[in-house]
Amino acid sequence: MRRARTLNGILGIVSMAGGASAQTLGANLVVNGDAETGTMDPWTPTDQLQVTPSSGPGSLGLPGGVSIGDWCFAGVLGSAVERCEQTIDLGALASQIDGEGLVCEFSALVQDRVAGGGADVMRLRLRFLDTGGGELGLLQLTDPSAPNGVFDWNEVSAIGFLPVGTRALLCEMETSRNAGSSTDAFADNISAVLAEPCEADITRDGRVNTNDFFAFLTIYQAGDPGADFTGEGDINTNDFFAFLAFYQGCAG
Ligand SMILES: [Ca+2]
Ligand SMILES: [Ca+2]
Ligand SMILES: [Ca+2]
Ligand SMILES: [Ca+2]
Known part of the structure; x- marks a missing residue:
């Protein structure tokens, strides 16, 4: 299951609530x-x-x-x-x-x-x-x-x-x-x-591109817990659209 992320997380913007970490990122x-x-x-x-x-x-x-x-x-x-x-x-x-x-x-x-x-x-x-x-x-x-x-x-x-x-x-x-x-x-x-990494970086290589899109499809179709983007324990089309939102915010 994935931890729900804020819009800041989606856009890769650093939260200022983290003390030293926020200043470092x-x-x-x-x-x-x-x-x-x-x-x-x-x-x-x-x-x-x-x-x-x-x-x-x-x-x-x-x-x-x-x-x-x-x-x-x-x-x-x-x-x-x-x-x-x-x-x-x-x-x-x-x-x-x-x-x-x-x-x-x-x-x-x-x-x-x-x-x-x-x-x-x-x-x-x-x-x-x-x-x-x-x-x-x-x-x-x-x-x-x-x-x-x-x-x-x-x-x-x-x-x-x-x-x-x-x-x-x-x-x-x-x-x-x-x-x-x-x-x-x-x-x-x-x-x-x-x-902070983008939530849509499924391949965890620091970049968001079509490789992540296909990697998400694979875990989504397999029912992998990593595809539960809405974090409620079930994997359905809501997770697909949640992934797309992160993907569109980070890909480029
Ligand atoms: Ca110089
Ligand atoms: Ca990636
Ligand atoms: Ca040169
Ligand atoms: Ca879900």
Whole structure:
């Protein structure tokens, strides 16, 4: 049986009645993910990647209305492979993560550079950690398009449910260099946002699409308790229409 949801739940709008949770959901949890402090704080270790003026990567490929501000992240000088990270504590959200579940969207701008056949590469990872620091899963972002000599930004994102037991996020930046002394791979606008899942996300992958429609039909026809969207213990056409309302509110 499903817990009846409010319209706020349908639309994915965060209730403000949940204290710390309400402030956390819907907000970017990555601190200084846009490099605009002009420093690496709070990324550690601080002697790895660097903030660099945004004139370096330029603005080619930026989506309309998206700005990289004055600074972005880059490997620049240093080791051929450089890595830094920050940890985001989710202890206050434990009951939600292990109960109804929370969806996490990880997004950023990335720019790899390929010149002369070699690639300088930026990799962003968001690892889902348990209380002991063990990894339960991850989301990863890379530049999907880096033609030789074309130095453009790509906006990338990945979404997924936080595994039960997730208590922290570990956000990592890693660059690797093909040759020379400077790594020309960039990142900016790094964001990790948590949200309540849509009730119509039957497949629990963070997205609502026709896969969920067919998954609902399957459990509906099978009389599965998960199809009881009205929550009264019976499965009938009212549940079908209740599912449709959630589906139409979330699909897209
Ligand atoms: Ca920036
Ligand atoms: Ca690119
Ligand atoms: Ca889905
Ligand atoms: Ca029902």
